Amino acid sequence: MAEPYVELKSVSKYFGSVVALKDVSFDVCPGEVHCLLGDNGAGKSTLIKTLSGVYTPDEGEIRVQGKPTRFASPADTRNSGIATVYQDLALVPLMSVARNFFLGREPMRKFGPISQFDADFANRTAYDEMSAMGIQLRDPEQPVGTLSGGERQCLAIARAVYFGAKVLILDEPTSALGVHQASVVLKLIVQSKARGIGVIFISHNVHHAYVVGDRFTLLKRGRSTGTYAKGEITRDQLLNLMAGGKELVDLEQELAKSARNGTAQG
Amino acid sequence: MVSEIRDERVRSVSRLSRLLSRPELGAAAGTVLVFVFFAITAGSSGLFSAKGIINFLEVSAQLGILAAPVALLMIAGEFDLSVGSMIGFAGILIAIPAVFWGWPIWLSLLFTFAVCGGIGALNGLAVVRTGLPSFIVTLGSLFMLRGLTLGLTRGISGRTQVSGVHELALHDPLNSLFSGQVFSGLIAGLADIGLIGKRADGLPSISGIPVSNVWWIVLTLACTWLLTRSRFGNWIFAAGGEANAARNLGVPVARTKITLFVMTALAAALFAAIQVLVTGSADTLRGTQKEFEAIIAVVIGGTLLTGGYGSAIGAMFGALIFGVVQMGIFYTGIDTDWFKLFMGAMMVIAVLFNSYVRNRAMRSR
Numbered sequence: 001m002a003e004p005y006v007e008l009k010s011v012s013k014y015f016g017s018v019v020a021l022k023d024v025s026f027d028v029c030p031g032e033v034h035c036l037l038g039d040n041g042a043g044k045s046t047l048i049k050t051l052s053g054v055y056t057p058d059e060g061e062i063r064v065q066g067k068p069t070r071f072a073s074p075a076d077t078r079n080s081g082i083a084t085v086y087q088d089l090a091l092v093p094l095m096s097v098a099r100n101f102f103l104g105r106e107p108m109r110k111f112g113p114i115s116q117f118d119a120d121f122a123n124r125t126a127y128d129e130m131s132a133m134g135i136q137l138r139d140p141e142q143p144v145g146t147l148s149g150g151e152r153q154c155l156a157i158a159r160a161v162y163f164g165a166k167v168l169i170l171d172e173p174t175s176a177l178g179v180h181q182a183s184v185v186l187k188l189i190v191q192s193k194a195r196g197i198g199v200i201f202i203s204h205n206v207h208h209a210y211v212v213g214d215r216f217t218l219l220k221r222g223r224s225t226g227t228y229a230k231g232e233i234t235r236d237q238l239l240n241l242m243a244g245g246k247e248l249v250d251l252e253q254e255l256a257k258s259a260r261n262g263t264a265q266g
Numbered sequence: 267m268v269s270e271i272r273d274e275r276v277r278s279v280s281r282l283s284r285l286l287s288r289p290e291l292g293a294a295a296g297t298v299l300v301f302v303f304f305a306i307t308a309g310s311s312g313l314f315s316a317k318g319i320i321n322f323l324e325v326s327a328q329l330g331i332l333a334a335p336v337a338l339l340m341i342a343g344e345f346d347l348s349v350g351s352m353i354g355f356a357g358i359l360i361a362i363p364a365v366f367w368g369w370p371i372w373l374s375l376l377f378t379f380a381v382c383g384g385i386g387a388l389n390g391l392a393v394v395r396t397g398l399p400s401f402i403v404t405l406g407s408l409f410m411l412r413g414l415t416l417g418l419t420r421g422i423s424g425r426t427q428v429s430g431v432h433e434l435a436l437h438d439p440l441n442s443l444f445s446g447q448v449f450s451g452l453i454a455g456l457a458d459i460g461l462i463g464k465r466a467d468g469l470p471s472i473s474g475i476p477v478s479n480v481w482w483i484v485l486t487l488a489c490t491w492l493l494t495r496s497r498f499g500n501w502i503f504a505a506g507g508e509a510n511a512a513r514n515l516g517v518p519v520a521r522t523k524i525t526l527f528v529m530t531a532l533a534a535a536l537f538a539a540i541q542v543l544v545t546g547s548a549d550t551l552r553g554t555q556k557e558f559e560a561i562i563a564v565v566i567g568g569t570l571l572t573g574g575y576g577s578a579i580g581a582m583f584g585a586l587i588f589g590v591v592q593m594g595i596f597y598t599g600i601d602t603d604w605f606k607l608f609m610g611a612m613m614v615i616a617v618l619f620n621s622y623v624r625n626r627a628m629r630s631r
Contacts, residue, residue, distance in 0.1 A: 075516065090514040092507035093628075094574040095500075103504055104515035106497040116495040145628045 002029040003066060005167050005198050006051065006082055011060035013046050020046040023060070024224045026217055028167055028198040033189055035209040036202045037242055038219035044202050047219065048169055051200070052084040053077030083165035087172055089156040093145035097137060100144050101126040101159050129158040133191050135184075149177045150184030157188055167198040174208045186212050206242060210235045218242060289568030289576050292619045293583035296566060296612070300587050304594040313590075313597040316453075316462040316472045323475075326589030327482035330582050331537055332556060333563040334482075334489040335529040337581035340564055341493070342523055343506035343573030344400040346530040348389060349560060351411035353553025356382050356538035358419050361428035361548035364435075371431070371438035371543075379535050385411070386531025390524030408557065415550045432546030444536075445543035447474030478540050482582070485533070489578035498522065506573025562609060563588050566616040568623065575624055587612070 004027035013021040021043050028034040038044045049055045050062070053071030061068050064080050071077045074084070091100050102122050109118040123140040130137050135154040144152065153173050160168055170189070174182040189212045192199050203209045209216065216233065218225040218241050225241060233241075240249065304313055312318045332349055339346055359378040363369035369377070389407055393400040419426055435441045450473055456462045457470035465471055493499040501522045504512035509519050534553070542548050563584030569576025588609065595605050 086514075088511065090511040092504050092511055092574065094507045094624075095503050099500055099503070103500060103512065104517045106500055108497065116491075117497060117500065119495075143628055 002031070004029050004063075005065060007063040007066075008047075008051065008057075009061050009063065011047075011050060011057040011062070013050060013055055014058050019222050021050070021057075022222050024219070024222075025060075026051075026224070026227075028200050030166065030198050031193055031196045032214045033193050033199045033201055033212050035213035035216045036200060036219065037204065037206065037209055037216055037238070039204060039242065041221075042219040043222040044219055045171075046222075048084065048171055048200075048202060051077075052082065052169055078165075081164060081166035082169065083160035083163070083167070084169040085153070085156045085160060085171065085173065087176070089152055091144045091152060091156065094143055096141045097130075097144055097147070097155060098122040098126040098140040100155060101129070101162070105163065125162070126155075126158075129162050130154055133158050133161075133188055135188075148181055148184075150181040150188075153177075153185045154188055157192060161192065161195065161197060165197065167200065168192055169200045169202070171202050172204075173201070174203065174205060182208060204242070206235060206239050210238060289620070289623065290580040290583060291568065292616060292623060293567045293580045293587070296616070297583045297587055297590075300590050300594070304590060304598070308594055308598040311597040311599070313594055316470075318593065318597060320472050320475065322589040322593035323479055324589075325592055326585045327476065327478040328537055328540065329556070329559055329563055329588055330482040330585035331478065331485055331540075332530075332533050332560040333567070333581035333585045334485045334578045335526065335533045336560040337564045337567060337569050337576055337578045338489055338493060338502055339523075339526040339530050340561070340569050340571070341506050341573060341576040342502045342526050343509065344393060344523055344526070345404060345561070346386075346389065346527060347401065347404040347557045348385075348407035348411055349530055349534040350553040350556040350558075351408045351415065352382055352385065352531055352534035353538045353541070353556055354550055355385075355411045355415045356535040357542045357548035357552050358415050358428065358550065360539060360542050361431050362419070362422055365428050365430050366422060371435045372440040375440055375444075375539055378539070379532060382531045382535035383528050386528040387524055389531065390527030393527070394520040394523055412550075419550050426550045427547060428549075429547035431542055431548070435543055435546075441543060442477070444477065444539045446477045448477055448480055450474035476544075478544075481536065481540070482585070486578050486582040489581075493578055498525075502526070503574060506575075508574070559588065562613045565613055565620070568616075568620055570620060570624060571617070584616075 007025075007027040009025055010023050011021055011025070012019070012023055024043070024047065026034075026036070026047065036044055036047065046055065050057055053074045053076055056070065062071070063069060064082075069080065071080075077084075092103065095103070098119070099122065102125075107118040107121045107125075108115040109121070126140045127137050130151075133154050135151055137151075144155065147155065157168060157170070173185050173189075177185060186208060189199055189201060193212075201209060201213065210230075213230060215227055215229050216238060217227045218238075228238075308314075313322070336346060336349065356378050359381055360371075360374050363374040363377060364371050385407070389400075389404055392398075392403045396403065416426065419428065435445070453462060453470055453472060453474055457464055463471045493502060501512065501517045501519070504515075504517050505519045505522045513519050534556075537556070538548075538552065541552060564576070564581045565571065566584035566587055567577060567580025567582070569580060591608055591612070592602075592605055595602055595608065
C-alpha cells in the first residue's frame with residue numbers, strides 16, 4: 001500500500017473530565033477515500049479538528065508524509081496540504097463564483113505602479129477548475145447564492161484543490177442535500193480521488209459512504225472500533241456496527257411483525 | 267476527460283439583463299425621474315440655469331464626499347453615525363489653532379486630518395474588539411464628539427463659533443485645494459459663446475466650478491476602483507457578506523473594517539475643511555444630521571443595509587438626487603419644510619426597490 005499522506009497514531013484528546021478521543025489511529029493515502037463514520041457525539045468533530053490543526057492532541061502523534069508534525073494553527077495545517085471543507089463551506093453568497101474562488105488569495109495584475117484584481121484570470125480559472133470537477137458553470141460571475149448545494153460543494157473542493165490540497169477533509173458534505181445533489185457530491189469525491197487526492201469523508205450515512213469509500217473507520221464514544229477495507233465488510237455489517245444500526249434492524253423486525261399481525265387480523 | 271456538454275439550463279444572459287441586476291440601477295433611474303420631475307415643475311425657475319446647477323451640485327458634492335466612503339463601510343456591514351459630529355469637531359480643530367494659536371492653515375489642516383483619522387481608527391477598534399454593533403458604538407461617538415466640540419470651543423473661545431479663517435487662509439498653499447474654483451477659463455469661454463448667461467456687468471453668471479465637485483468625482487472613482495478592482499474591495503464585500511467565511515479564508519476582516527472607519531472619518535474632515543475654508547468660519551453645530559443624509563444617499567444608491575452588496579457610483583447618484591431635490595423644492599417655491607418628508611419617503615422606496623433588485627440578482631441567472 002502507498003504511504004499515508006497524513007497519519008494519526010494513538011491519539012487521545014480530553015476536555016476536562018470528558019474523554020473526547022481515546023487511542024484513535026487514522027490515516028489516509030493519496031488517491032484514497034477513507035470514510036470516518038460515527039453517530040453524533042462519537043468524536044468525529046474532535047478528530048477533524050485535531051487533523052485540521054484546531055486542537056492539539058493530548059497523547060499520540062500526527063505524522064505528515066511520515067514525519068512527526070505539530071500543527072501550530074489551522075493555517076499551518078493548510079500550508080502542509082491538508083484542507084478542511086466545513087459544512088458552511090466558507091462561501092459568501094452575494095459574491096461571484098470567481099471572487100469566492102480567490103477570496104483571500106486574489107490574483108493581481110500590474111498596470112504600471114498600480115496592481116489590480118485580475119478578473120479575467122479569476123473567471124477563467126474558476127470556470128476551468130470547476131469543469132475539471134465535472135460542473136459546468138453558467139457564468140463565473142454569477143453570485144454563489146444562485147448555485148445549487150452540489151455546485152457550492154464543488155466550488156469549495158475545487159478551490160481547496162487548486163490551492164494545493166493533498167488531503168481533503170469533507171465534513172458531512174452530503175448531509176444537507178437532496179438525493180440528486182448528494183450524488184453530485186459523491187461524484188466530486190470520486191473525481192478528487194482520481195486526481196490523486198486523499199479524501200477523508202466524514203458522514204453518518206453509510207449508504208453514501210459505502211458507494212465511494214475505500215476504507216471505513218468507525219468511531220463510537222471516542223474510540224475507534226476498527227478500520228475495514230471495502231472487501232472486508234458489507235454494507236449491512238457496516239450499518240450494524242454503527243450506533244443505531246442495530247436499533248434500526250430491531251425496529252424493522254418489530255414493525256414487520258406487527259404488520260404481519262395486522263394483516264392476519266384484518 | 268470531462269465532456270464539454272453544456273448544461274441545458276444555460277442561456278445567454280443579455281447585457282440588458284445583466285445591467286438590470288446592478289446595484290446602481292435604481293439610483294440612476296431615480297436621478298432621471300427627479301430631473302424630469304423638476305424640469306417640468308421648476309423648468310423656468312432657474313434650477314437648471316448655470317447658477318442653479320452650481321447650487322445643487324454644491325450640496326450634492328459635499329454630501330457625495332461623505333457618501334462614497336460611507337458606502338464602502340456599509341458594504342462591509344458597518345455604520346458610522348459619528349461622521350456628522352466629526353464634521354463639527356474637525357471644523358473646530360481647523361479653526362481654533364489657526365485663529366487662537368497662530369498656526370498656519372496648512373498645519374492645522376494636517377493636524378485635523380491626523381486627529382480625525384485617529385478617532386476613526388478608535389471607532390473601528392472599538393467595534394472590532396468589543397463585537398458590539400457599530401450602530402451603538404458610533405452613536406456613542408456621535409454624542410461624545412459633539413459634546414467635546416462644544417466644550418472645547420466654549421472653553422477656549424467663550425463662544426460656539428470661530429470666525430476669521432478667511433483672512434488667515436488667503437495666502438495658504440493648501441487653501442485652493444479646498445475652497446477654490448476650477449475651469450474658470452472654460453466657463454468664461456462658454457459664456458462668450460452664449461452657452462452660459464452673463465450678469466448685467468458682463469461677467470459670466472458663475473465664475474467657475476467649486477473644487478468640491480472635483481473631490482466628489484475623484485473620491486467616487488477612487489472608491490469604485492477600490493471596490494471593484496482591488497484586493498481590498500474583495501475583502502470589503504466578504505466582510506459584509508459573510509465575515510466568518512472571510513476570516514476562515516484568511517481575509518483580515520478586522521483590519522478591513524478599521525481602515526474603512528478611518529476613511530469615513532477622513533472624509534468628514536475633508537467635508538469640514540471645505541466648509542470652513544469656503545465660509546471662513548467654524549461652528550460647533552456644523553454637520554448635524556449629515557450621518558443620516560449620507561446613509562440616505564448610500565441606500566438610495568443601492569447599497570444593502572445588511573452589507574455585502576452595493577456601489578460607490580450608486581452613492582454618487584444618491585447624493586445627486588439629494589442635492590437636486592433640496593434645491594428643486596426651494597426653486598419651485600414649495601415650502602422647504604416638505605423636503606425631509608420627500609427624502610424620507612424616497613429612502614423607504616429605495617430600500618424596497620433594492621431588496622427587489624437584490625433578489626433578482628440572486629435568481630436571474
